[in-house]
Structures are given as C-alpha cells and as structure tokens.
Amino acid sequence: MKVDILIIGAGPAGMAAALAAAPSGARIALLDDNPLPGGQIWRDGAQARLPALACEHRRRLEAQATIEVLSATRVIAQAGPRALLVEDPQQGRVIHYHKLILCTGARELLLPFPGWTLPGVTGAGGLQALIKGGMPVQGERVLIAGSGPLLLASAATAQANGARVLRIAEQAPWRAVAAFAAQLPRWPSKLLQACTLAHPGYRANSHVLAALGSERLEAVRLRQGGKQLEIPCERLACGFGLIPNSQLGQALGCRIEDNAIAVDAWQASSQADIYAAGECTGFGGSELALVEGAIAGHSAVDAREAAQGLWRKRRRWQAFAYVLQRTFALRPALKHLAAPDTLVCRCEDVPYASLSGHADWSSAKLGQRCGMGACQGRICGAASQVLFGWQPPAPRPPFSPARIDTLLQLDRID
Amino acid sequence: MPELLLDGRPLRVADGTTVAAALARSGDGCSRTSISGQRRAPFCGMGICQECRVSIDGQRRLACQTLCRDGMRVESRP
Numbered sequence: 001m002k003v004d005i006l007i008i009g010a011g012p013a014g015m016a017a018a019l020a021a022a023p024s025g026a027r028i029a030l031l032d033d034n035p036l037p038g039g040q041i042w043r044d045g046a047q048a049r050l051p052a053l054a055c056e057h058r059r060r061l062e063a064q065a066t067i068e069v070l071s072a073t074r075v076i077a078q079a080g081p082r083a084l085l086v087e088d089p090q091q092g093r094v095i096h097y098h099k100l101i102l103c104t105g106a107r108e109l110l111l112p113f114p115g116w117t118l119p120g121v122t123g124a125g126g127l128q129a130l131i132k133g134g135m136p137v138q139g140e141r142v143l144i145a146g147s148g149p150l151l152l153a154s155a156a157t158a159q160a161n162g163a164r165v166l167r168i169a170e171q172a173p174w175r176a177v178a179a180f181a182a183q184l185p186r187w188p189s190k191l192l193q194a195c196t197l198a199h200p201g202y203r204a205n206s207h208v209l210a211a212l213g214s215e216r217l218e219a220v221r222l223r224q225g226g227k228q229l230e231i232p233c234e235r236l237a238c239g240f241g242l243i244p245n246s247q248l249g250q251a252l253g254c255r256i257e258d259n260a261i262a263v264d265a266w267q268a269s270s271q272a273d274i275y276a277a278g279e280c281t282g283f284g285g286s287e288l289a290l291v292e293g294a295i296a297g298h299s300a301v302d303a304r305e306a307a308q309g310l311w312r313k314r315r316r317w318q319a320f321a322y323v324l325q326r327t328f329a330l331r332p333a334l335k336h337l338a339a340p341d342t343l344v345c346r347c348e349d350v351p352y353a354s355l356s357g358h359a360d361w362s363s364a365k366l367g368q369r370c371g372m373g374a375c376q377g378r379i380c381g382a383a384s385q386v387l388f389g390w391q392p393p394a395p396r397p398p399f400s401p402a403r404i405d406t407l408l409q410l411d412r413i414d
Numbered sequence: 415m416p417e418l419l420l421d422g423r424p425l426r427v428a429d430g431t432t433v434a435a436a437l438a439r440s441g442d443g444c445s446r447t448s449i450s451g452q453r454r455a456p457f458c459g460m461g462i463c464q465e466c467r468v469s470i471d472g473q474r475r476l477a478c479q480t481l482c483r484d485g486m487r488v489e490s491r492p
Contacts, residue, residue: 033461035432035481040460046430072479089475107462119444119455126459133459133478134431135438215453216443346457346465349450374464401464401474 002096003029003068005300006084008075008248009103011039012286013278013293015057017101020297020306022064029095030061031070031086033400037061039105040125041286046134047161075248076406077397082273085409092406099273099300102249102261103293106279108150108239111383112344112352113337114210116238120217124239128154131161138162141233143220145169145208146240147328152197154237166231168199169206169222171240172328177204180327187320189287207334211236223333241328242283243382247395249276258282259385259392266307267296275300284321291317335387344387345380347373361390374401418486433477433488434459434466445477445490468492 005021007014010032018030030037036044042054050058061067072088079085079094086095108123115121122130124146131137142163144151147170155165170177184191206224211217219232246254249261255270256262260282267275277296278289291314298307338344340353348369358364361371361384370384371377371393381392398407417426418433420440427436434456437445444453445466456466456478466477469489477488 034479044430045432046428046435048430089473089480107460108458110458110463117448117452117454119442119453122456123458123460126457129459130432130434130438130456130478134428134435136435216455346448346454346463349448349452374467375462379458379463401467403473 001029001093003027004097005029005099005101006095006097007031007101007103009039009105009278009280010034010037010069010071011103011105011278011289012041012057013105013289013296014039014101014103015061016290016293017103017275017277017297017300018067019057019060019064020294020303021301022066024301024303025066026301028067029070029097030067031073031075031095033072033074035072037069037071040129043129043132045132048132049160074400074402076399076402077410078252079410085406087400087402087406092403092409094409099275100252101296101300102254102269102274102276102280103278103289103296104245104248104280106242106244106283107378107382109241109243109382109386110238110379111240111334111337111386112342113208113238114339114342115213115217116211117343117346118211118213118217119215120213120234121211121236121238124154124237125150126239127235127237128157131157136161137235140164140235141166142235142237143167143169143222143231143233145206145220145222145236145238147171147330148239148241149194149197149324150239150242152194152199152202154239155199155201156197158237163235165199166201166233167206167222168202169208169224170202170204171207171331171334172204174204176327180323183323187316190320207331207337208236208238209337240330240334242279244280244282246280247378248399249274249280251395251397251399265311266299266304267292268299282321284317284324288314288317288321330386338387344383345370345373347371347375347380350380355384355388358388361393364390365393376400416482416484416486418482418484418488420488421490427482431482433468433470433475433480433482433486436482436488437466437468437477437490441490447491
C-alpha cells in the first residue's frame with residue numbers, strides 16, 4: 001500500500017490532521033489499533049455517549065473519499081525508509097508513505113502499590129474505557145484514585161452507568177487544586193466541564209496505600225489527609241496522570257524532550273517529513289490535540305498560511321496544559337507505595353525487592369527480566385522512571401507482539 | 415446481539431461490546447493467568463498493558479481492543 005500521508009493514531013489529533021490535509025487531494029491513511037476511530041477521549045462502544053464534536057469528526061472522515069481509515073491495525077516495525085510494517089487481525093503488510101504524522105496519544109502512568117495486580121483494580125482512564133466498551137458496573141462500589149482531571153471524568157462515566165463512586169482521591173494538595181480551579185475562568189469551556197463533573201466524594205491530599213483482597217479486590221486502604229482509612233469496594237480505578245506515547249517517534253529517530261516527541265511551530269519533528277501532534281508531544285487535552293493535529297495536517301501539505309492561522313489558538317490551549325501539569329505534579333510519597341513483594345513488572349512478575357538493588361534499567365532487565373514481557377516495559381518502564389529515576393527502555397521492533405507471518409513480510413522487501 | 419463462547423460457555427452481549435467487557439459478564443472476569451499463577455483481569459483498558467490478552471479463535475488478541483462477534487471462541491485459560 002502506498003499513500004501520500006500516513007497518520008498513526010485516530011484520536012482527535014489524528015482525525016484533525018487527516019481532515020486538514022484532505023482538501024489538498026493527498027491520499028491519506030489513518031491508522032489506529034482500536035476497532036473504531038476516536039482515540040481514548042472519543043471512544044465509542046456499547047455504553048459510550050459520543051459528544052457532538054466527535055460525531056461530526058467521524059461523519060466528515062467518512063465523507064472524504066481520499067482518507068482510508070485502517071482500524072484495529074498496529075505498527076510493528078520500520079520496513080525501510082518511509083515504510084512501516086503494520087498488522088491487523090487478518091494480515092500483515094507494509095505501508096509506504098511520503099509524510100508521516102504521529103498522533104500516538106498518551107497512556108496512563110500506572111504506579112505499583114500492594115494489591116495493584118488484583119482483578120477489580122484498573123487504571124482510571126482504564127475503567128472509563130472498559131465501561132464504554134460495555135463492562136457492567138451497575139450497583140458496584142467504586143473508588144477512584146491518583147491524579148488529574150481524568151479522575152473526575154472516569155467517576156462521571158462510572159456513575160452514569162449505575163456505579164456508586166464512594167471516593168475520588170486526588171494526591172495533589174487542596175492548595176494546588178484550588179489554585180487550578182481559580183484559573184479555569186480563562187478557559188470557559190473547561191470551567192463549565194469542571195462544574196458538571198464536581199463530586200461530593202472528591203478529596204485532595206489523598207492517595208491509595210493498598211488494594212486489599214485475596215482472589216479479587218475487596219477493599220482499598222487510603223491515606224486521606226493525615227489519617228488512614230479502609231473502604232470496602234468492588235472496583236478501584238487508579239491512574240497518576242498521563243505520559244506521552246513517544247516510542248514510535250523515538251524509534252524513528254525523532255528527538256525526544258521530557259519524554260515527549262519534540263516539535264517546532266509547524267508540528268514538525270526533528271526528522272524530515274515526520275510530524276507529531278496531540279498528547280504524544282506532551283499532554284494537554286483534546287482541545288490542544290485538535291488544533292495541533294490540524295496544524296500538522298496543513299503543514300504536511302504545505303498549506304503554511306492555514307497552519308499559521310491556528311498558532312494563536314494553540315497558544316491558548318498550551319497555557320491550559322501548562323497549568324494542568326503544574327497543578328498535578330506527583331508527591332514523593334507515591335514512589336514508596338510498593339512493598340518488597342509488590343510486583344513492579346506485571347508481565348514477568350518481578351517484585352520490587354529484586355529491583356531496588358539495581359543501578360539502571362538495563363541491569364534490572366538483564367538480571368530480573370523486568371520489562372521483557374508482552375507490554376515491552378510500557379508499564380514497568382514508566383513506573384521505574386518514577387520509582388528509581390531510570391531512563392525508560394529504548395523501543396525495539398517488533399513494537400508490539402506480532403504474528404510470525406507478519407514479521408515474514410519484512411523478508412519480502414527488496 | 416452477538417453470541418460468543420467464553421471458556422466454552424455461551425454469552426450474548428450488546429452490539430459494540432468489547433471482549434474485555436464480555437469477560438466481566440462471565441466466569442471470574444479474568445483474561446489470563448500470570449507466570450506466577452495469579453489470575454489477571456483487563457487493567458489499562460487501552461491496548462498498552464497486555465493484561466487482557468486472550469485467545470480468540472486460536473489467535474492471541476487484546477480483549478480490550480476487540481469487539482465481540484457472533485460465534486467467536488474466547489479462551490482465558492488456553
């Protein structure tokens with residue numbers, strides 16, 4: 001398959017990039033590993049309610065004959081210059097492109113604490129995604145913990161589907177949360193959103209200590225202000241903020257800064273003809289992702305004026321991103337939640353005690369198999385950067401578990 | 415409304431339901447057994463952590479990124 005523009009990730013940034021580039025007549029492929037476009041924030045499913053803006057973007061994508069949406073498709077490896085090996089449930093194949101736009105989004109920072117491997121414990125955005133996909137939570141007692149505005153969004157989705165959200169534990173201090181709220185009138189749509197998401201169980205200065213249970217989650221031990229308490233519940237959703245999915249960019253040689261793909265004013269990366277937009281360049285929410293995606297799409301087809309016309313709007317949402325990052329900075333106590341027997345690497349079942357003596361990631365990997373499982377260190381690599389200050393692993397192909405038949409495609413390239 | 419076989423048991427779910435969500439509606443809600451023998455359930459919900467990998471019609475797939483289809487055979491204890 002040959003295209004003019006290949007876009008990786010069909011969330012708000014990827015959709016906006018495709019729509020911005022489409023009027024040029026370029027042949028565009030928009031690829032995503034989920035079954036439907038929308039990314040995390042606009043995830044569709046059996047129990048999802050899509051906002052009007054998301055529906056409008058999907059309609060416009062479908063109406064563009066030059067945009068091909070490749071869902072349920074993952075990038076597996078580089079297949080020579082300007083070519084990527086991809087895999088869907090049916091086949092592996094190589095896509096050749098002239099320009100590449102990376103809109104690979106962000107994932108949750110998931111930190112180990114005793115009991116975090118118990119069934120019933122998920123990420124915060126994870127719970128929201130699973131519910132949208134049809135997971136029943138009717139009548140369940142749910143506790144949400146970690147950091148950032150995603151906690152409120154996750155709580156709202158759980159409640160809308162019949163769960164009882166007992167507590168939302170935000171690790172940031174009240175002072176920071178109040179200062180954040182005081183800034184919100186600068187972005188009226190965000191103020192409105194915050195008001196609709198407000199929850200009586202919200203507590204700042206609170207964080208999880210342990211998930212309790214034998215076969216599955218039965219209760220959660222929390223630190224709330226100066227005291228400890230245990231709350232019986234069926235589910236714990238815990239996420240400590242977002243981290244950019246910069247691995248593919250890194251593997252393609254793009255410069256990485258603060259764990260994100262570094263871009264210039266045109267959303268161009270340090271590599272020729274590779275652009276990046278949205279959360280993979282630093283998290284800032286869907287509004288920022290949409291405008292960055294549009295700028296990247298315009299830039300990729302040399303519509304410089306159209307791209308430049310969006311710079312002011314981007315600055316406005318970058319300011320919001322900055323306030324967000326400052327408010328929800330993680331407190332040092334979260335580095336010390338794991339007990340000696342708490343598993344840090346969930347794939348290879350490597351406990352905290354066997355890692356703490358190592359000097360760096362490579363040593364832990366070689367000595368303990370940390371990060372050598374199916375997720376390839378995406379969870380424990382990010383966690384050990386917070387826990388031990390280790391540089392996360394450099395990505396190596398295959399970037400995702402793949403079928404042998406797919407890998408054999410590389411052999412057919414001459 | 416697709417009907418699938420989950421560890422040999424039939425289960426009917428609403429359209430647009432992921433296999434990860436279907437797991438929660440049947441059996442122990444888990445997707446796999448870890449190398450030290452712990453049962454694990456879908457965790458990150460967005461295709462990163464690989465905890466939800468199951469066998470679907472003989473292929474290893476992520477339950478959270480797969481929609482249920484009629485006649486699908488899902489195994490959490492392959």
